[in-house]
Amino acid sequence: MSDTSFASLALSPALLSTLDSLGYHDMTPVQAQSLPPMLVGRDVMAQAKTGSGKTAAFGLALLSQLRVEAFSVQGLVLCPTRELADQVAEELRRLARGMPNVKVLTLCGGAPFGPQLASLEHGAHIVVGTPGRVDEHLRKGSLTLGSLAVLVLDEADRMLDMGFQVTIDDIIADTPTDRQTLLFSATFPDEREGLAAMTRGVLRDPVSVKVAETH
Ligand code: ADP
Ligand code: MG
Numbered sequence: 001m002s003d004t005s006f007a008s009l010a011l012s013p014a015l016l017s018t019l020d021s022l023g024y025h026d027m028t029p030v031q032a033q034s035l036p037p038m039l040v041g042r043d044v045m046a047q048a049k050t051g052s053g054k055t056a057a058f059g060l061a062l063l064s065q066l067r068v069e070a071f072s073v074q075g076l077v078l079c080p081t082r083e084l085a086d087q088v089a090e091e092l093r094r095l096a097r098g099m100p101n102v103k104v105l106t107l108c109g110g111a112p113f114g115p116q117l118a119s120l121e122h123g124a125h126i127v128v129g130t131p132g133r134v135d136e137h138l139r140k141g142s143l144t145l146g147s148l149a150v151l152v153l154d155e156a157d158r159m160l161d162m163g164f165q166v167t168i169d170d171i172i173a174d175t176p177t178d179r180q181t182l183l184f185s186a187t188f189p190d191e192r193e194g195l196a197a198m199t200r201g202v203l204r205d206p207v208s209v210k211v212a213e214t215h
Pocket of ligand 2 (some may be wrong): 054055154155
């Protein structure tokens with residue numbers, strides 16, 4: 001049997017102690033399969049059903065390679081809806097609570113522009129947002145992604161269903177080509193023609209993780 005404790009991973013003492021205080025003792029299957037390749041910098045596309053801990057999977061990968069002293073946007077998480085973006089940002093902030101001064105900013109449509117512009121001026125390490133609003137900030141020049149290290153496409157299948165493909169392509173064109181790209185979904189690309197198209201040219205030699213339903 002393989003070790004599914006978080007302590008088996010190369011995570012910082014701060015992250016390990018936060019996980020402990022959150023009561024996250026063992027990795028969920030999608031975490032156990034996706035974290036090792038993510039932590040060595042590989043692109044990953046992972047499929048697991050809702051509620052399986054996908055947020056902490058990419059969240060730990062993101063936080064573990066953050067350079068907190070460099071106050072630039074190093075992580076971008078795209079989500080299909082504002083509600084999901086808020087939930088992801090909340091989980092990232094929980095996971096980052098042992099890492100002082102990590103700034104997680106949400107940029108979603110339906111929220112007023114002004115406060116977002118002000119927050120962007122103050123800077124952030126990680127942006128979590130919906131594609132439309134993130135793209136708007138890129139076009140305005142209020143957000144730049146030249147220092148982006150990790151791009152996460154969360155609920156990629158839903159973003160595709162909602163017609164975000166073109167907007168996401170537009171955002172990706174503004175990111176460095178040497179970024180790490182992580183795609184999380186409830187369905188898998190080989191089951192979905194559109195998702196395969198979405199990943200083509202976006203993920204580089206990705207590791208595929210697929211967690212089977214157990215019933
Ligand atoms: P998904 O994105 O796969 O739908 P979430 O990331 O929202 O799932 O996680 C579902 C729930 O599981 C959350 O309440 C989260 O706090 C909890 N969780 C995540 N990882 C662990 C873990 N390793 N141990 C215990 N609970 C966890
Ligand atoms: Mg999720």
